[in-house]
Amino acid sequence: MPDAFGLAAIVTKFALYLGVMTAAGTVIATLMFRLDRTRGLAAAFAALGLMATVLAFSLRGANLTGDVSGMTDPEMLGLLWSTPVGTALLLRLVGLGLLIAGLFMGRIGTWVSVFGGGIAIWSFDHVGHVSGRDTTLLYIALTLHLLAFALWIGVLTPLKRLASSSGTYALAADVGHRFGIIATITVPALIIAGGYMGYVLVGSLDALIGTGYGQALIIKVLLVGLLLVLAAANKLRFIPALRLGDSAAANHLSKSISVEWLVILAVLGTTAVLTTNLTLPT
Amino acid sequence: MKTILLAGMMGIWATGAMAHSPLDTTTPDNAATVTEMPTEVLMDFKGDIRLTRVSITHAGKHSMDMDLGEQKAFMQQFALPMHDMGAGVYVVEWRGLGDDGHALNGTFSFTVE
Numbered sequence: 001m002p003d004a005f006g007l008a009a010i011v012t013k014f015a016l017y018l019g020v021m022t023a024a025g026t027v028i029a030t031l032m033f034r035l036d037r038t039r040g041l042a043a044a045f046a047a048l049g050l051m052a053t054v055l056a057f058s059l060r061g062a063n064l065t066g067d068v069s070g071m072t073d074p075e076m077l078g079l080l081w082s083t084p085v086g087t088a089l090l091l092r093l094v095g096l097g098l099l100i101a102g103l104f105m106g107r108i109g110t111w112v113s114v115f116g117g118g119i120a121i122w123s124f125d126h127v128g129h130v131s132g133r134d135t136t137l138l139y140i141a142l143t144l145h146l147l148a149f150a151l152w153i154g155v156l157t158p159l160k161r162l163a164s165s166s167g168t169y170a171l172a173a174d175v176g177h178r179f180g181i182i183a184t185i186t187v188p189a190l191i192i193a194g195g196y197m198g199y200v201l202v203g204s205l206d207a208l209i210g211t212g213y214g215q216a217l218i219i220k221v222l223l224v225g226l227l228l229v230l231a232a233a234n235k236l237r238f239i240p241a242l243r244l245g246d247s248a249a250a251n252h253l254s255k256s257i258s259v260e261w262l263v264i265l266a267v268l269g270t271t272a273v274l275t276t277n278l279t280l281p282t
Numbered sequence: 283m284k285t286i287l288l289a290g291m292m293g294i295w296a297t298g299a300m301a302h303s304p305l306d307t308t309t310p311d312n313a314a315t316v317t318e319m320p321t322e323v324l325m326d327f328k329g330d331i332r333l334t335r336v337s338i339t340h341a342g343k344h345s346m347d348m349d350l351g352e353q354k355a356f357m358q359q360f361a362l363p364m365h366d367m368g369a370g371v372y373v374v375e376w377r378g379l380g381d382d383g384h385a386l387n388g389t390f391s392f393t394v395e
Contacts, residue, residue, distance in 0.1 A: 085383035
């Protein structure tokens with residue numbers, strides 16, 4: 001069992017993933033599907049991402065001294081700044097800052113926000129288990145994996161909102177339908193990229209079954225499997241029914257999205273444990 | 283469902299380890315018994331590391347931070363001066379930063395007769 005700092009690091013990492021992925025996903029979905037009224041959503045999650053970014057950096061300082069003093073120790077934080085951890089911090093602050101600024105810049109601002117979201121997502125290439133490996137393909141896989149998942153997360157809440165009011169049922173059906181088409185490319189890409197990273201990082205079936213890292217990865221894959229079942233129900237049943245004007249389908253879609261969100265939180269939580277507290281099999 | 287997920291995650295936490303210990307060798311060796319108090323402790327890492335805190339506990343009672351002196355750079359070998367606190371078990375707890383930004387930590391011990 002990790003100590004208090006270990007737990008704090010996991011919770012902060014979870015908030016960081018939730019904040020960055022949802023904020024970036026919301027602005028990407030807004031651009032792709034011309035969504036309205038997503039500014040508050042994107043701003044709130046970007047703010048969560050910013051807070052978690054700063055806290056995560058500070059907690060790394062505590063890790064270096066073994067006590068709270070490290071969280072504000074200029075020497076420790078300066079030291080971290082000189083490593084890739086500092087680069088990731090800078091990219092997240094700039095990326096999320098641009099994302100928020102873009103929200104208040106009108107139509108062109110959406111592009112600024114998407115650019116910022118991309119930078120924030122790109123920051124994950126600089127730290128963690130993928131960084132420091134001379135495999136360009138691994139970086140590409142991680143970036144694709146994150147972008148595809150961000151879009152998935154980003155479309156959910158706006159879609160649920162559209163499906164919650166009879167005036168926008170048609171729009172919900174349209175957005176859901178268009179996302180369903182894009183998802184036939186992005187979701188397989190997400191799975192292939194994730195599978196490839198798992199293969200490179202874990203390496204063998206023994207390591208998958210026999211190590212904590214491998215077992216956590218299995219849990220993550222099972223959760224994503226559950227997510228796919230829910231998504232398939234949306235794409236194959238509820239969205240087509242809604243397009244035909246079946247208002248009961250809107251209710252089903254809305255509930256299905258709520259459950260999807262719960263599973264997504266579990267996926268992000270498992271990922272936070274994977275990247276924070278478990279070491280790669282050697 | 284939330285309960286199941288939570289239970290699953292607790293399970294992972296329980297098996298987790300904060301183990302990032304690239305410490306190759308130490309002098310005295312880990313778990314060694316020496317007849318005389320060494321004047322310094324040598325730590326040899328597998329890669330470059332910047333030590334951030336090293337504390338030593340004698341006989342499970344007296345704990346103090348060791349002086350890192352000028353050894354505040356990313357390097358592989360460290361020699362830290364020791365204070366003789368008498369016979370007994372010495373536990374050295376170290377923390378540091380790998381040049382990839384990974385926090386590292388570990389413990390080793392030796393006994394002075």
